[in-house]
Amino acid sequence: MENLFRLVDNDQDLFSRRCIWVNGPVIIGAGPSGLATAACLREQGVPFMVLERADCIASLWQRRTYDRLKLHLPKQFCQLPNLPFPQDFPEYPSKKQFIEYLESYATKFEINPRFNECVQSSRYDETSGLWRVKTAATCGSSRTEFEYICRWLVVATGENAECVMPEIEGLGEFKGDIVHAADYKSGENFKGKKVLVVGCGNSGMELSLDLCNHNASPSLVCRSSVHVLPREIFGISTFELASLIMQWLPLWLVDKLLLIFAWFVLGNIKNYGLRRPSQGPFQLKNTKGKTPVLDIGTLEKIRSGDIKVVPGIKRLSTNSVELVNGERHYVDAVVLATGYRSNVPSWLQEGEFFSKNGFPKSPFPNGWKGKSGLYAVGFTRKGLSGASSDAMKIAQDIGEVWKKETKQKKQRTTACHRRCISQF
Numbered sequence: 001m002e003n004l005f006r007l008v009d010n011d012q013d014l015f016s017r018r019c020i021w022v023n024g025p026v027i028i029g030a031g032p033s034g035l036a037t038a039a040c041l042r043e044q045g046v047p048f049m050v051l052e053r054a055d056c057i058a059s060l061w062q063r064r065t066y067d068r069l070k071l072h073l074p075k076q077f078c079q080l081p082n083l084p085f086p087q088d089f090p091e092y093p094s095k096k097q098f099i100e101y102l103e104s105y106a107t108k109f110e111i112n113p114r115f116n117e118c119v120q121s122s123r124y125d126e127t128s129g130l131w132r133v134k135t136a137a138t139c140g141s142s143r144t145e146f147e148y149i150c151r152w153l154v155v156a157t158g159e160n161a162e163c164v165m166p167e168i169e170g171l172g173e174f175k176g177d178i179v180h181a182a183d184y185k186s187g188e189n190f191k192g193k194k195v196l197v198v199g200c201g202n203s204g205m206e207l208s209l210d211l212c213n214h215n216a217s218p219s220l221v222c223r224s225s226v227h228v229l230p231r232e233i234f235g236i237s238t239f240e241l242a243s244l245i246m247q248w249l250p251l252w253l254v255d256k257l258l259l260i261f262a263w264f265v266l267g268n269i270k271n272y273g274l275r276r277p278s279q280g281p282f283q284l285k286n287t288k289g290k291t292p293v294l295d296i297g298t299l300e301k302i303r304s305g306d307i308k309v310v311p312g313i314k315r316l317s318t319n320s321v322e323l324v325n326g327e328r329h330y331v332d333a334v335v336l337a338t339g340y341r342s343n344v345p346s347w348l349q350e351g352e353f354f355s356k357n358g359f360p361k362s363p364f365p366n367g368w369k370g371k372s373g374l375y376a377v378g379f380t381r382k383g384l385s386g387a388s389s390d391a392m393k394i395a396q397d398i399g400e401v402w403k404k405e406t407k408q409k410k411q412r413t414t415a416c417h418r419r420c421i422s423q424f
C-alpha cells in the first residue's frame with residue numbers, strides 16, 4: 001500500500017487494531033472537497049491518504065440525492081481545480097453527469113480513498129506533534145479499527161454530513177411513510193398520495209415539484225420566511241449576475257437589485273403564500289448560511305394550485321397534520337426536507353478552530369487553516385466554488401513545507417552518503 005508504514009499489527013485480537021503512519025496529510029471525506037484537495041496535493045507532489053465512510057466517492061451525490069437533481073449553479077461555478085467539465089455538458093449538469101465528472105476526476109489524479117472507514121475520533125498529540133485519527137472499518141461481520149498517524153489533517157466531511165431530523169409532536173404516531181430528503185429518490189412511489197413536505201429550502205421546493213410531476217399532491221410547509229429567486233434573469237444565471245455585480249457594488253445593493261429583478265420575473269411571492277426574510281438573499285447566505293431558493297418551476301405549480309403552501313406544523317397524528325393556523329389535513333406520507341448539519345464535533349477533539357456547530361469559527365476566506373497542521377475544506381457556505389478555493393490554498397500551504405523538507409532531507413541523505421562513502 002502506498003504511503004503506508006505499519007507500526008503494530010495485532011490480528012489475534014477479537015477485532016484487529018492497526019496503527020498506520022501516513023507520509024503526508026490524511027484527508028477525511030471523499031466528496032468534492034476531499035477530491036479537490038487530493039488533486040491539488042497530487043499536483044504539488046505531496047502524498048496523501050483519503051478516508052471515506054461510504055463505499056464510493058461523492059456519497060452525498062451518489063447515495064443521498066434524488067434522481068432528477070441537477071446542479072443549480074452554472075457549470076463554471078461547480079468545476080473542481082485543474083479539470084474543466086467536458087464541453088458537451090449542459091449549462092446545468094445532471095447529477096449523473098456530475099458523478100461521471102467526479103469519477104473521471106478521481107481517476108485522473110489517481111485518488112484511491114480507503115472506503116468503508118468512518119472516522120470515530122481525531123486528536124492532536126502535543127508530545128509527538130502528530131495527529132491520531134481512529135476509524136472503524138466494517139467489512140461483512142468483521143470489524144477492524146485503524147489508527148492513522150500523520151502531521152496534517154484535512155477535514156472534508158462537508159456541511160451536509162448528517163440529516164437534521166426535526167422534533168415534531170406526534171411524528172412517532174404517524175402511520176404513513178416518513179423519509180428524509182436524503183433518502184428520497186423519486187415521486188414514483190408517491191403517485192396519487194397526499195404528501196406533506198416539511199421545509200421550504202431548495203430540497204423542499206424541488207421535491208415538491210418532483211412529487212407534482214409524478215401525480216402526487218404535495219403540501220409544502222413554510223414555517224418562516226424564504227428568499228426565492230429565478231434561476232435565470234433575462235437569460236443570465238442569477239448567481240452569475242450576482243457574482244458579476246458584486247465586484248462593483250456592496251452586497252446590500254446587489255441584494256436590492258436582485259430582489260427588483262426577481263419581482264419582475266416572479267412577481268410578488270406573497271401571492272404564493274411565501275414571506276421574504278428582512279435580510280437580503282446573499283447577505284443572509286453569507287451571515288447565516290441560509291441558501292436562497294433558485295426556482296426551477298415550483299412557483300408555477302404553486303400558482304396553479306398543484307402545490308399547496310401551508311404554515312408551520314402544530315402536531316401530527318396517525319394520518320393527519322394539524323397546522324398552526326388550526327387547519328387539519330389528511331396526510332399519506334411525510335418528506336422531511338429539514339436540512340443537514342456538519343458532524344465534525346462528534347469526532348474531532350478540538351475546540352479552538354471549529355465551533356460547536358461543526359463549522360470553522362473564522363468565516364470565508366479565513367476558515368481553511370487552523371493550528372498544528374489542521375485544515376478545513378468545504379465549510380465556506382459557498383458551495384463547490386468555495387471548496388475549490390479552500391483546496392488550492394491548503395495544497396499550496398502543505399506543498400511549500402513538503403518541498404522544503406524533502407529538499408532538506410535529500411541534502412542530508414546525500415551528505416550522509418558522502419560521509420559513508422568517505423569512511424570506506
Ligand SMILES: Cc1cc2nc3c(=O)[nH]c(=O)nc-3n(C[C@H](O)[C@H](O)[C@H](O)COP(=O)(O)OP(=O)(O)OC[C@H]3O[C@@H](n4cnc5c(N)ncnc54)[C@H](O)[C@@H]3O)c2cc1C
Nearest residue numbers: 029031032033053059060071072118119157158378383384
Ligand atoms: C442536494 C444538494 C445539491 C447541491 N447542489 C449544489 C450545486 O449545484 N452547486 C454547488 O456549488 N453546491 C451544491 N450543493 C452544496 C454541496 O455542499 C456540494 O455540492 C458538495 O457536495 C460539498 O462537497 P463536500 O465534499 O464538502 O461534502 P460532501 O459531498 O458531503 O462529502 C463529504 C464526504 O465525507 C464523508 N464523511 C462524512 N463524515 C465522515 C467520517 N466521520 N468519516 C469518513 N468520511 C466521512 C461523507 O460520506 C461524504 O462522502 C448541494 C448540496 C446538496 C445537499
Ligand SMILES: NC(=O)C1=CN([C@@H]2O[C@H](COP(=O)(O)OP(=O)(O)OC[C@H]3O[C@@H](n4cnc5c(N)ncnc54)[C@H](OP(=O)(O)O)[C@@H]3O)[C@@H](O)[C@H]2O)C=CC1
Nearest residue numbers: 070071072166199200201202203204223224291337338339
Ligand atoms: N438543485 C440543487 O442544486 C439543490 C441544492 N440544494 C442545496 O442543499 C443544501 C441543503 O438544502 P435543504 O435540504 O433545502 O436544507 P435548508 O437548510 O436549506 O432548508 C431546510 C428547511 O427546513 C425548514 N425546517 C427545519 N426544521 C423544520 C421544522 N421543524 N418545521 C418546519 N420546517 C422546518 C427550514 O425552515 P427555517 O428556515 O424556518 O429553519 C428550512 O426551510 C442547500 O445548500 C441547498 O441549496 C438542495 C436541493 C437541490
Ligand SMILES: O=C(O)C(=O)Cc1c[nH]c2ccccc12
Nearest residue numbers: 073239285291292381382383384
Ligand atoms: O446549492 C448550494 O447549496 C450552494 O451552496 C451553492 C451556492 C453558493 N452560493 C449560493 C448563493 C445562492 C444560491 C446557491 C448558492
